[in-house]
Amino acid sequence: xxxxxxxxxxxxxxxxxxxxxxxxxxxxxxxxxxxxxxxxxxxxxxxxxxxxxxxxxxxxxxxxxxxxxxxxxxxxxxxxxxxxxxxxxxxxxxxxxxxxxxxxxxxxxxxxxxxxxxxxxxxxxxxxxxxxxxxxxxxxxxxxxxxxxxxxxxxxxxxxxxxxxxxxxxxxxxxxxxxxxxxxxxxxxxxxxxxxxxxxxxxxxxxxxxxxxxxxxxxxxxxxxxxxxxxxxxxxxxxxxxxxxxxxxxxxxxxxxxxxxxxxx
Amino acid sequence: xxxxxxxxxxxxxxxxxxxxxxxxxxxxxxxxxxxxxxxxxxxxxxxxxxxxxxxxxxxxxxxxxxxxxxxxxxxxxxxxxxxxxxxxxxxxxxxxxxxxxxxxxxxxxxxxxxxxxxxxxxxxxxxxxxxxxxxxxxxxxxxxxxxxxxxxxxxxxxxxxxxxxxxxxxxxxxxxxxxxxxxxxxxxxxxxxxxxxxxxxxxxxxxxxxxxxxxxxxxxxxxxxxxxxxxxxxxxxxxxxxxxxxxxxxxxxxxxxxxxxxxxxxxxxxxxxxxxxxxxxxxxxxxxxxxxxxxxx
Ligand SMILES: Nc1ncnc2c1ncn2[C@@H]1O[C@H](COP(=O)(O)OP(=O)(O)OP(=O)(O)O)[C@@H](O)[C@H]1O
Ligand SMILES: [Mg+2]
Numbered sequence: 208x209x210x211x212x213x214x215x216x217x218x219x220x221x222x223x224x225x226x227x228x229x230x231x232x233x234x235x236x237x238x239x240x241x242x243x244x245x246x247x248x249x250x251x252x253x254x255x256x257x258x259x260x261x262x263x264x265x266x267x268x269x270x271x272x273x274x275x276x277x278x279x280x281x282x283x284x285x286x287x288x289x290x291x292x293x294x295x296x297x298x299x300x301x302x303x304x305x306x307x308x309x310x311x312x313x314x315x316x317x318x319x320x321x322x323x324x325x326x327x328x329x330x331x332x333x334x335x336x337x338x339x340x341x342x343x344x345x346x347x348x349x350x351x352x353x354x355x356x357x358x359x360x361x362x363x364x365x366x367x368x369x370x371x372x373x374x375x376x377x378x379x380x381x382x383x384x385x386x387x388x389x390x391x392x393x394x395x396x397x398x399x400x401x402x403x404x405x406x407x408x409x410x411x412x413x414x415x416x417x418x419x420x421x422x423x424x425x426x427x428x429x430x431x432x433x434x435x436x437x438x439x440x441x442x443x444x445x446x447x448x449x450x451x452x453x454x455x456x457x458x459x460x461x462x463x464x465x466x467x468x469x470x471x472x
Numbered sequence: 473x474x475x476x477x478x479x480x481x482x483x484x485x486x487x488x489x490x491x492x493x494x495x496x497x498x499x500x501x502x503x504x505x506x507x508x509x510x511x512x513x514x515x516x517x518x519x520x521x522x523x524x525x526x527x528x529x530x531x532x533x534x535x536x537x538x539x540x541x542x543x544x545x546x547x548x549x550x551x552x553x554x555x556x557x558x559x560x561x562x563x564x565x566x567x568x569x570x571x572x573x574x575x576x577x578x579x580x581x582x583x584x585x586x587x588x589x590x591x592x593x594x595x596x597x598x599x600x601x602x603x604x605x606x607x608x609x610x611x612x613x614x615x616x617x618x619x620x621x622x623x624x625x626x627x628x629x630x631x632x633x634x635x636x637x638x639x640x641x642x643x644x645x646x647x648x649x650x651x652x653x654x655x656x657x658x659x660x661x662x663x664x665x666x667x668x669x670x671x672x673x674x675x676x677x678x679x680x681x682x683x684x685x686x687x688x689x690x691x692x693x694x695x696x697x698x699x700x701x702x703x704x705x706x707x708x709x710x711x712x713x714x715x716x717x718x719x720x721x722x723x724x725x726x727x728x729x730x731x732x733x734x735x736x737x738x739x740x741x742x743x744x745x746x747x748x749x750x751x752x753x754x755x756x757x758x759x760x761x762x763x764x765x766x767x768x769x
Pocket of ligand 1: 232260261263382
């Protein structure tokens with residue numbers, strides 16, 4: 208990213224802002240005082256260990272989880288039902304039965320109007336939109352296969368197309384890289400980076416490993432111990448910063464362009 | 473064809489009623505059954521059928537047409553199942569187990585009392601195992617209307633139901649009231665089960681609901697085709713069953729036709745088993761992409 212666009216972006220208002228979000232689950236305070244913002248066209252990595260609260264945070268943004276405190280703002284106003292269409296979502300793990308009578312293109316078609324009542328009559332315009340969305344994610348080869356029979360990486364692409372076809376301004380992906388081989392991982396990351404850049408879609412992607420994202424991430428939101436730290440990777444991922452966040456000593460080691468977070472003594 | 477289509481088949485009033493009602497019931501069960509299978513609600517369908525038995529036998533006892541008993545009990549049960557939460561597996565199993573036991577116990581009592589009153593076992597048999605040849609022509613308009621309402625409701629909800637079965641969270645995130653949709657679906661299911669109970673009996677009604685749908689899901693890939701194939705195979709099994717039952721008047725023991733429900737259920741099951749005879753789906757890799765090294769399961 209050039210200096211100039213970076214400058215431009217910091218001047219922009221946040222598309223999404225979380226202010227002092229706290230979440231209580233099963234009587235336990237899972238997250239407290241979470242504050243961060245996401246700007247237009249930015250790629251944000253939501254990083255943290257298992258159970259840190261990444262899925263919970265995404266569910267709060269989606270309106271699926273009521274926070275116990277704080278607020279979610281979209282374009283500076285509190286999140287409401289009409290914001291649903293601005294957010295595309297790819298859930299963490301879908302178990303799709305191989306017998307499910309949905310082809311890849313049917314899943315993408317549901318992204319267009321699956322939340323509406325009534326019939327979706329086929330039209331050439333509709334078909335074009337679906338084909339385009341499938342092409343954008345490189346899923347045209349298996350457009351007519353049942354989703355339940357696709358591999359994890361193939362399903363991931365179809366679900367991204369499902370989320371994108373309604374032209375959201377924000378795309379939330381929960382662990383889309385889990386279970387992917389190296390090649391698919393790189394392809395999906397490159398695809399999402401391109402979407403953020405070219406279509407100005409804000410991408411918020413959760414992962415427990417930040418390394419595959421280092422090349423595309425504009426910002427990191429690091430979740431641990433019920434709190435978040437946010438900023439550029441260099442600002443956030445330091446031994447001091449993460450030690451403070453985790454509440455116990457951790458070492459950050461950089462080797463061969465990879466970042467390793469290891470528990471210290 | 474003469475050996476199959478006995479002369480006088482279509483001239484018979486009860487046969488024409490059976491073909492009409494059977495066709496409607498098969499279409500409704502076929503379309504709705506696809507979603508029952510996708511949503512893994514066969515258990516709910518079966519529970520509704522059990523409770524419907526109570527309603528049907530109760531209605532018979534007080535001299536009402538059993539369809540109204542099936543329908544009232546089915547819809548009440550659907551509401552109850554929603555209230556105790558069919559989603560929560562553990563609570564569901566225990567609670568429904570208890571409710572179903574009570575319902576079938578009451579059905580046994582009603583059927584017994586009914587038999588005492590009329591001193592025939594014919595009515596009990598009709599409630600439990602149905603008979604399309606004794607459907608009273610007065611109820612036909614109500615049966616057609618109920619079938620139309622259920623099919624229309626599910627057709628209108630089809631996209632939302634598919635999105636919800638893909639992922640309830642995905643649907644919720646798009647603003648779908650998943651619970652309300654589930655309730656509406658359960659009511660449509662109750663209507664469909666009641667219709668099916670009239671046609672082939674309360675005990676067998678799930679066969680017509682699940683069988684054709686399961687067959688269709690093995691043969692088709694898209695939702696619209698699955699619904700069409702399910703409805704068609706259900707109609708085929710029902711109509712062929714009616715024809716065979718009509719013919720069976722001449723079979724031993726002479727003078728008594730075999731129960732039509734028997735033929736329908738056998739044909740439904742045969743159709744399902746036939747799908748296993750087909751060659752296995754796709755042996756070759758679908759695309760070069762799939763052959764990529766260590767692709768995840
Ligand atoms: N319904 C619930 N009731 C009680 N606790 C819950 C509930 N859902 C989640 N939790 C807890 O909240 C914490 C955060 O869970 P969450 O799923 O958000 O973690 P995550 O960061 O997404 O983890 P992972 O990387 O494993 O997906 C966990 O400790 C989990 O046990
Ligand atoms: Mg998670």
